[in-house]
Amino acid sequence: MLHSIKKLIGDKGRQLIVPIVLMSLDAIGSLVMYLMLYFTVVHLLSGTLSGTLVRNYTIVCLISVILRLIIYRSGYFLCFSRGAKMCSNLRLQLANHYRSLSLGYFNQNSSGYLLTTLTKDLSNFELVLTHTLPSIIKTLVMGVLILTGTFFINWKLALAECVVILIALPILHQGNVLVEKYGKMKRDLTSKMVSIVLEYIKGMKVFKSANMTSTHFARMSDTLEDIRKTNVQAEVKTAVPTSMYSIVANFLLPFVLLIGSYLFLGGSIASQQLVAFMLMSLALSALLIAFEHSYGLLKELRLAAFNLEQAFDTKPLPYREEQVTLKHFDVAFDHVSFSYNLQTEVLHDIGFHAKEGSTTALIGPSGSGKSTVANLIARFFDVTKGSIRIGGKDIRQLNPDGLLQYISEVFQENTLLSDTIYNNIKAGRENATEEEIISAAKAAHCHEFIVKLPKGYQTKLSEGGNTLSGGEKQRIAIARAILKDAPILLLDESTASLDADNEAKINQALDHLMKGKTVFVIAHRLNTIQNADQIIVLNDGKIEEMGTHDMLLKKQGHYYAMVQEQQKAKEWIVKGA
Numbered sequence: 001m002l003h004s005i006k007k008l009i010g011d012k013g014r015q016l017i018v019p020i021v022l023m024s025l026d027a028i029g030s031l032v033m034y035l036m037l038y039f040t041v042v043h044l045l046s047g048t049l050s051g052t053l054v055r056n057y058t059i060v061c062l063i064s065v066i067l068r069l070i071i072y073r074s075g076y077f078l079c080f081s082r083g084a085k086m087c088s089n090l091r092l093q094l095a096n097h098y099r100s101l102s103l104g105y106f107n108q109n110s111s112g113y114l115l116t117t118l119t120k121d122l123s124n125f126e127l128v129l130t131h132t133l134p135s136i137i138k139t140l141v142m143g144v145l146i147l148t149g150t151f152f153i154n155w156k157l158a159l160a161e162c163v164v165i166l167i168a169l170p171i172l173h174q175g176n177v178l179v180e181k182y183g184k185m186k187r188d189l190t191s192k193m194v195s196i197v198l199e200y201i202k203g204m205k206v207f208k209s210a211n212m213t214s215t216h217f218a219r220m221s222d223t224l225e226d227i228r229k230t231n232v233q234a235e236v237k238t239a240v241p242t243s244m245y246s247i248v249a250n251f252l253l254p255f256v257l258l259i260g261s262y263l264f265l266g267g268s269i270a271s272q273q274l275v276a277f278m279l280m281s282l283a284l285s286a287l288l289i290a291f292e293h294s295y296g297l298l299k300e301l302r303l304a305a306f307n308l309e310q311a312f313d314t315k316p317l318p319y320r321e322e323q324v325t326l327k328h329f330d331v332a333f334d335h336v337s338f339s340y341n342l343q344t345e346v347l348h349d350i351g352f353h354a355k356e357g358s359t360t361a362l363i364g365p366s367g368s369g370k371s372t373v374a375n376l377i378a379r380f381f382d383v384t385k386g387s388i389r390i391g392g393k394d395i396r397q398l399n400p401d402g403l404l405q406y407i408s409e410v411f412q413e414n415t416l417l418s419d420t421i422y423n424n425i426k427a428g429r430e431n432a433t434e435e436e437i438i439s440a441a442k443a444a445h446c447h448e449f450i451v452k453l454p455k456g457y458q459t460k461l462s463e464g465g466n467t468l469s470g471g472e473k474q475r476i477a478i479a480r481a482i483l484k485d486a487p488i489l490l491l492d493e494s495t496a497s498l499d500a501d502n503e504a505k506i507n508q509a510l511d512h513l514m515k516g517k518t519v520f521v522i523a524h525r526l527n528t529i530q531n532a533d534q535i536i537v538l539n540d541g542k543i544e545e546m547g548t549h550d551m552l553l554k555k556q557g558h559y560y561a562m563v564q565e566q567q568k569a570k571e572w573i574v575k576g577a
């Protein structure tokens with residue numbers, strides 16, 4: 001566990017040395033009281049106790065209490081503030097680490113799992129580091145010191161005490177193995193629950209329209225029931241070891257009293273020593289009971305540290321350390337094959353070359369691999385075989401963040417942030433001026449509707465921009481891409497039927513955006529791509545045909561058939577109308 005913690009907090013762990021030393025000093029200071037008590041009892045029973053002695057002992061106790069309070073508060077504050085800072089850094093590091101991972105990682109792990117790691121595991125880690133650590137240190141240091149002290153009073157009785165402790169600790173450990181096992185189960189169920197809740201909230205529209213709310217509600221209540229059952233099971237299964245530990249810890253005093261009485265009657269221990277020993281055993285027994293809670297929290301820390309370590313151990317997409325800059329923006333696929341899950345290949349031996357500044361249309365039936373080609377260009381995933389080159393450079397040499405500077409994306413589902421419209425557009429280029437932002441909005445034909453909103457550009461969008469229409473959302477995404485002005489553009493043409501006005505505006509905005517760029521457009525309507533420099537027809541992850549509109553029509557192959565098909569469909573609609 002210490003290894004995991006060290007790995008997570010690294011050299012910053014040294015910052016905890018001072019608070020740990022202060023906590024240990026406080027624990028040592030707490031023994032002063034026991035020592036004064038011991039002296040008082042010794043003098044009392046031997047009839048040498050005087051008023052001066054009592055006054056001196058009281059003063060020593062008072063000073064030690066004040067000093068301890070100062071030391072404890074400083075140690076606790078340092079532990080709390082430094083621990084909290086470490087954990088907030090860790091949280092940022094983890095969020096940043098997630099950003100560097102391939103999208104494949106997010107495919108394999110549910111959003112509930114990722115959220116639970118980022119929130120619950122980190123909170124548990126933080127809680128132990130900032131609050132529990134001080135009390136654990138105090139308990140351990142005091143326990144060791146009191147036990148050592150009892151050896152000085154009477155080693156035989158101290159050995160008897162050790163026997164009780166040696167029986168208690170394995171029982172505690174056994175109980176906590178179970179606590180850990182059920183903790184893991186509860187964590188898995190909690191992440192499942194978080195996933196279900198997220199899906200429930202995000203998909204509310206679909207659930208309502210398909211009248212599925214009750215089905216989903218049932219899934220949620222089943223998971224809650226599983227959590228409840230696991231909690232009950234955990235309580236039942238751990239009840240035996242926990243109770244046994246408690247019995248043994250509480251038995252320490254009577255056991256020592258019993259052995260001590262025999263030793264006293266046999267003349268091996270004086271009455272003063274026996275009383276002092278009893279007092280220390282009382283304290284030791286209280287520490288043993290307190291340790292049960294701390295040990296349980298240590299197990300939680302272990303589980304949280306393990307989960308966090310696993311998240312950090314996932315390797316980001318590799319790239320060359322030295323900065324690779326691109327001067328040209330032609331895109332070449334060379335014998336590219338790809339599989340999302342390393343089992344089913346979804347792209348097979350794809351090869352094409354898109355010239356710099358040209359437009360390539362990707363067409364094909366649903367599931368043929370159009371979006372996958374676009375995802376690979378942006379290096380959201382790495383190819384399984386072959387290579388993709390931009391400007392002659394294999395994109396695996398480029399830092400994924402650096403590569404994305406050269407690429408703008410306008411997808412069907414555009415991600416709008418729960419921020420102002422102004423900041424949503426600005427996300428395209430952080431250092432853009434207000435003038436540039438407004439000019440991008442004008443070019444994207446969204447300025448007119450933005451200024452009509454009561455708060456204009458400062459209108460705050462709800463999560464995902466749900467307060468805007470589909471066309472408006474898309475135009476804001478286009479404005480963002482215009483502002484970014486990246487040389488490569490990935491465009492997923494909207495499948496949604498927009499009204500004529502919206503469609504015309506979006507087309508004008510796109511014309512502006514596409515000028516001079518290397519464009520890949522995932523096209524759903526064939527009439528929009530007739531002027532593309534090349535059309536790639538995908539089917540079942542393979543290139544069926546490739547060429548210009550005229551070439552492919554002449555060939556009378558798949559593309560020709562698709563055009564005919566769409567033409568027929570249009571005629572039916574016109575006839576039907």
Ligand SMILES: Nc1ncnc2c1ncn2[C@@H]1O[C@H](COP(=O)(O)OP(=O)(O)OP(=O)(O)O)[C@@H](O)[C@H]1O
Binds near residue numbers: 368370
């Ligand atoms: N994240 C993913 N994980 C696993 N498989 C995926 C993933 N995304 C897509 N696939 C699979 O890869 C194949 C190609 O999908 P892709 O989305 O590229 O097709 P598409 O041509 O863009 O489809 P559409 O026109 O419906 O958007 C499909 O079989 C799909 O099921």
